[in-house]
Amino acid sequence: MPAARPSNSRATINDVAARAGVSRGTVSRVLNAEAYVSDSARAAVEAAILEVGYVRNEAARGLVTRRSQAVGLIVHEPHSLFLEDPNIGSILLGINSALSEADYQLVSLVVDSDRDSDRVAGYITGGFVDGVVIISARAHDPIGRAVAAAGIPAAYVGHPIDVEGVPYAGIDNYSAALAITRRLVATGRRRIGMIAAGLDRDSGQDRLAGFTEALGPSFRKELVVEVPLYSHGCGLDGMRLLLDTDPEIDGVFASSDAIAAGALDVLREAGRSVPGDVGVVGFDDSAWALRTQPPLSTVHQPAGELGRRAAELVLAQLRGEDVGLGGSFLDTSIVWRTSA
Amino acid sequence: MPAARPSNSRATINDVAARAGVSRGTVSRVLNAEAYVSDSARAAVEAAILEVGYVRNEAARGLVTRRSQAVGLIVHEPHSLFLEDPNIGSILLGINSALSEADYQLVSLVVDSDRDSDRVAGYITGGFVDGVVIISARAHDPIGRAVAAAGIPAAYVGHPIDVEGVPYAGIDNYSAALAITRRLVATGRRRIGMIAAGLDRDSGQDRLAGFTEALGPSFRKELVVEVPLYSHGCGLDGMRLLLDTDPEIDGVFASSDAIAAGALDVLREAGRSVPGDVGVVGFDDSAWALRTQPPLSTVHQPAGELGRRAAELVLAQLRGEDVGLGGSFLDTSIVWRTSA
Numbered sequence: 001m002p003a004a005r006p007s008n009s010r011a012t013i014n015d016v017a018a019r020a021g022v023s024r025g026t027v028s029r030v031l032n033a034e035a036y037v038s039d040s041a042r043a044a045v046e047a048a049i050l051e052v053g054y055v056r057n058e059a060a061r062g063l064v065t066r067r068s069q070a071v072g073l074i075v076h077e078p079h080s081l082f083l084e085d086p087n088i089g090s091i092l093l094g095i096n097s098a099l100s101e102a103d104y105q106l107v108s109l110v111v112d113s114d115r116d117s118d119r120v121a122g123y124i125t126g127g128f129v130d131g132v133v134i135i136s137a138r139a140h141d142p143i144g145r146a147v148a149a150a151g152i153p154a155a156y157v158g159h160p161i162d163v164e165g166v167p168y169a170g171i172d173n174y175s176a177a178l179a180i181t182r183r184l185v186a187t188g189r190r191r192i193g194m195i196a197a198g199l200d201r202d203s204g205q206d207r208l209a210g211f212t213e214a215l216g217p218s219f220r221k222e223l224v225v226e227v228p229l230y231s232h233g234c235g236l237d238g239m240r241l242l243l244d245t246d247p248e249i250d251g252v253f254a255s256s257d258a259i260a261a262g263a264l265d266v267l268r269e270a271g272r273s274v275p276g277d278v279g280v281v282g283f284d285d286s287a288w289a290l291r292t293q294p295p296l297s298t299v300h301q302p303a304g305e306l307g308r309r310a311a312e313l314v315l316a317q318l319r320g321e322d323v324g325l326g327g328s329f330l331d332t333s334i335v336w337r338t339s340a
Numbered sequence: 341m342p343a344a345r346p347s348n349s350r351a352t353i354n355d356v357a358a359r360a361g362v363s364r365g366t367v368s369r370v371l372n373a374e375a376y377v378s379d380s381a382r383a384a385v386e387a388a389i390l391e392v393g394y395v396r397n398e399a400a401r402g403l404v405t406r407r408s409q410a411v412g413l414i415v416h417e418p419h420s421l422f423l424e425d426p427n428i429g430s431i432l433l434g435i436n437s438a439l440s441e442a443d444y445q446l447v448s449l450v451v452d453s454d455r456d457s458d459r460v461a462g463y464i465t466g467g468f469v470d471g472v473v474i475i476s477a478r479a480h481d482p483i484g485r486a487v488a489a490a491g492i493p494a495a496y497v498g499h500p501i502d503v504e505g506v507p508y509a510g511i512d513n514y515s516a517a518l519a520i521t522r523r524l525v526a527t528g529r530r531r532i533g534m535i536a537a538g539l540d541r542d543s544g545q546d547r548l549a550g551f552t553e554a555l556g557p558s559f560r561k562e563l564v565v566e567v568p569l570y571s572h573g574c575g576l577d578g579m580r581l582l583l584d585t586d587p588e589i590d591g592v593f594a595s596s597d598a599i600a601a602g603a604l605d606v607l608r609e610a611g612r613s614v615p616g617d618v619g620v621v622g623f624d625d626s627a628w629a630l631r632t633q634p635p636l637s638t639v640h641q642p643a644g645e646l647g648r649r650a651a652e653l654v655l656a657q658l659r660g661e662d663v664g665l666g667g668s669f670l671d672t673s674i675v676w677r678t679s680a
Contacts, residue, residue: 105460109445110446123410261631
């Protein structure tokens, strides 16, 4: 490896030509894989590129064509959660698969603080990406507003509450929550609580609304505990609160599989059998659902396909197509295992 | 949100000036936050920017300064694993924290196929990032070689086997594996196996070497099973193989916490008590270690600090400092819980 050099003294094409003892034009022909370059000249240029540490400036080429050939991905979760949530991982792989087929580079941008948020907004609107996919956007998000103001091709996974007329791919969280709660009620549970997360965006609000509707007159407000994140840790906290509120609780709708996994750990510690004493259902059908003891009854959502659909909405805009400004809903299903 | 427009017809500064009814110079003064712009002109320009969807081309500014103000992160794992491994998440947050303080944008690049690998190599050497952090590099990796050939400021987390003279931050995997295996032996176990992963890079090879050394004459080659990934799924496969090979096995060194979690699931299904029948130890002290039943005895590695150190090695090179070409080792420790 050549000695590291600061990027502001990067080698130029002239340095390569001088080292190789050929003309600038010959270097250019080698770089552009054109014909009419002798094997010996090609070898000399390739060696010189390594020796002087020449970096071809694709950013300069991008400037000419006004294309970075990259699409950004923004996930509005603390990055620690982003990285432990296999559901988001599946969405990401779906996005990457669609972009890769179209020869676009997926660029994931970390948002871990307000400082990150401002810098990422600047990066996105600064010409470094041609489009953006946004996951789990919250209300009043500065990045979403920067993207909207700049008119960059964008699509959401899920539907942000306060941004209208944006293309998105999502699921019907309300109907899915309604269906799985009804199924839980049908097992004979009478004191059913919910660990609700993400109430600052559509997914959390809609899951709570579906749960409320399913219980009807037997809905008890005090058996809904709100936690900030769809995480295992929040599942621990939420289940402890529910047990404190009603030690006789016999059913729990956890608003994600990770939350359900935390709830199961607390129930085990408290000596409650699942599904004997308490029936627990989750949401996502992510890798968590098969790892818990017992395996989770949950809502399956097509995470990879959601990512792919959102990426395709961005790619269509990049091709100049009109994708409309509404949403595209994908089907969910109930997967009934043994936790309820 | 303005109607999406393909990026090759992005609005220019002239479009903004025309819409606002001001000169190009006035637009430029507003964009550069200069004085001597009337409030009404400023308001007109700001409204026009939103109306025409003008995106300031920071890539063009980057070209002048030869800086993208971004650092790339490459993780050589299938992305599905990248996203379920909390240890990698901690490394990533450490990197982001150091870069964010220096006002650099962290850009994570997905490598999920050979096609991705080639495109990412082109992206990195194309001027879109000023430097690169590389995690879990394998032998003969095309991206690592592209980075080395281009002379871009780079640092590794861990030490690639076939690349010499690259700055890196790592741990002493050999000594850590030696220490925890000795501790397992000291609990009285006599038939100890290992689920070894990542043998195509330093971490896997060194952990196996430490294990072998610790057992000395009681090392039994048939009780080492090789699995490809540091994942829960590979832990399931590995533990099943070990039980088939020796149903009397009484100790297991799992080369990551995720592998240990899989091994515990298989032992539970097989009716073996842990630590009663079998003692199990892991490696990482990631979030997995506290979630398993029972909690894992494992090697703690300072994942966040490893990421921070690697990022600092890149930032120092970007400042033009000579960081040397060797490695920096951080301390590990044994955390003894109840799985062994």
